[in-house]
Amino acid sequence: xxxxxxYIKTQAVDGKSYNAILNNLSHLQQLDANLGRDVLxxxxxxxxxxxxxxxxxxxxxxxxxxxxxxxxxxxxxxxxDIDLKLDAIEALLLAKEERLEAFKAHNAVLRxxxxxxxxxxxxxxxxxxxxxxxxxxxxxxxxxxxxxLSYYSDGSTIFKxxxxxHYEKVxxxxxxxxxxxxxxxxxxxxxLKVVMDEKQAVDQMIMMLTSSATAQQVDExxxxxxxxxxxxxxxxxxYRLYLYLFAVALLIYVAFIMWQLKxxxxxxxxxxxxxxxxxxxxxQHSIVSIADxxxxxxxxxxxxxxxxxxxRDELIGKNHRVMNSGYHSDEFFEELWVTIKAxxxxxGEIRSRKKGGDYFWVDSTIVPFVDxxxxxYQYVAIRTDVTEHKR
Numbered sequence: 001x002x003x004x005x006x007y008i009k010t011q012a013v014d015g016k017s018y019n020a021i022l023n024n025l026s027h028l029q030q031l032d033a034n035l036g037r038d039v040l041x042x043x044x045x046x047x048x049x050x051x052x053x054x055x056x057x058x059x060x061x062x063x064x065x066x067x068x069x070x071x072x073x074x075x076x077x078x079x080x081d082i083d084l085k086l087d088a089i090e091a092l093l094l095a096k097e098e099r100l101e102a103f104k105a106h107n108a109v110l111r112x113x114x115x116x117x118x119x120x121x122x123x124x125x126x127x128x129x130x131x132x133x134x135x136x137x138x139x140x141x142x143x144x145x146x147x148x149l150s151y152y153s154d155g156s157t158i159f160k161x162x163x164x165x166h167y168e169k170v171x172x173x174x175x176x177x178x179x180x181x182x183x184x185x186x187x188x189x190x191x192l193k194v195v196m197d198e199k200q201a202v203d204q205m206i207m208m209l210t211s212s213a214t215a216q217q218v219d220e221x222x223x224x225x226x227x228x229x230x231x232x233x234x235x236x237x238x239y240r241l242y243l244y245l246f247a248v249a250l251l252i253y254v255a256f257i258m259w260q261l262k263x264x265x266x267x268x269x270x271x272x273x274x275x276x277x278x279x280x281x282x283x284q285h286s287i288v289s290i291a292d293x294x295x296x297x298x299x300x301x302x303x304x305x306x307x308x309x310x311x312r313d314e315l316i317g318k319n320h321r322v323m324n325s326g327y328h329s330d331e332f333f334e335e336l337w338v339t340i341k342a343x344x345x346x347x348g349e350i351r352s353r354k355k356g357g358d359y360f361w362v363d364s365t366i367v368p369f370v371d372x373x374x375x376x377y378q379y380v381a382i383r384t385d386v387t388e389h390k391r
Contacts, residue, residue, distance in 0.1 A: 018229055020072040024063055025222050028089075029215055031060045036210035039100075043107060043206055050104050057097055064093055079228050085221040092214050103205040110198035113191040114152055120191065121145045124184045131178035140166055141185070148192055152199060160196070167192060287362060287383035293376055295319050307362075307385055309355040320381075325353040340368045340379055349386065361390040 035056035041047045068075040068086055075086050121141070128138055144166030151159035167189060174185050282288060283301045290299035300315040308315070308323055315322070328350065339346040346366045351359055362383035368376035 017072045021067065021074055021225060022222075024067050024070075024072065025218055025225070028060065028063045028067070029218050031056055031063060032214045032218070035060065035096075035100075039103065039206055039209045042103075043202065045111065053100060053104070057093075057100055060093055061097075064089060074225060074228075079224070082221065082224050082228060085217060085224055089214065089217045089221065092217060096209060096214065099205050099208050103202060103209060106198050106201045106205065110195060110202055113194040113198070114149075117145060117148065117188065117191050117195065120184065120188050124181060124188060127181045127184065128178065131180050133178055133181065137173070137177060140169060141188070144170060144192065145188075148195060152195060155199070155203060163192065163196065167196075282382070285384075287381075287385065289315070289320075289381045289383075291320065291379045291381070293378065295321075295379075298378070304383075307354070307360055308352065314355075323352040323354075325351045325359050327351040327359070336366070340366050341376060343368050343370050343374060343376060350383075351390075360385060360387045362386060 035053060038047060038052045038056065042050065042053065047053075064086070067073060068090075074082055076083060124141065125138065128141075144163060147159045147162040147166065150156065151163055170185065170189055174182055174189075177185055283303060286301075287304045287307055288299075288301040289297055289304050291297050297315050297318055297320065300310075300312050304310075305312050305315070310322070336346050336348070345368070346364075348364060349361060350364050351361050353359055363386045364381055364383045366379055366381045369378045369380065371377050
């Protein structure tokens, strides 16, 4: 479990996700720059429609959303500063989207008026000449339109002041103009006022749309995430070191266990060898048999087979009663069984019958082997032939 935990901690840094996040942050900056560029192009009538602006805005929101909940999202990943920065960028994008819609509306009005004014001016000049208007009036109107177009192009406050001055004079004197052109003059002045108002509004929107606020927030987010990533890398390296140390300790422990097992195996082999020697020595001297808890013979050594004249296959699976001579009473065997079933060793002399019908006496020691509950599960009988002593 510990090794699994340490391994998981070492995988906390995903290089693929890290690169994807950096790409998204860079893409966010590029999209914001593209939007600002095309806003300026639209203002200068280098774009025939607003589709690119809508596209950049949509991609900005999608890229931000990818950073929040995408496969490589960094929102709600344990860093509050990153979460706050993503929230701030989202608020900026929402505000930018609103300003973009306002820009499109105001810029459309501005374009309409700025395109209409030159045509209206030409018509007005033609009508004024036909009406024999005062040359000074014509000059004032021409100067007003000229200064307006100059102000529209570079936004100079000097031209703005000139336009306003001409506008006030025209509106004061319009009643003295030929009646046939008064309506056109008022219409020209109205569009001039629209251009003045809308240009100011559009310029303010452009300033906000092209400001570096979003880019600055993205830069700060990049710095926060880079620091966060470095922290994760450092932490993962520490866990990796712990993992290596644990692995080394585990290898040492395994080597120690293997060494112990080797020693245990050597000891076990020596013990088995000694037991075999002891068994061999015992078999050479004694008559040995093993019976299960029901008295059924499960082992008989060669000496038992020789003395009883039964083959081993004739004894295995049989009860010791196969060699019962009938000499001992039922009480004798009952006492024997009571003793060994109680887990005690029984010792005594028993007369048994050979296969051929002859009898033999053995001095018997029966040892019960008990399990964890204290119940005998087998009995080992060790006998010595004492027939000669009984004659």
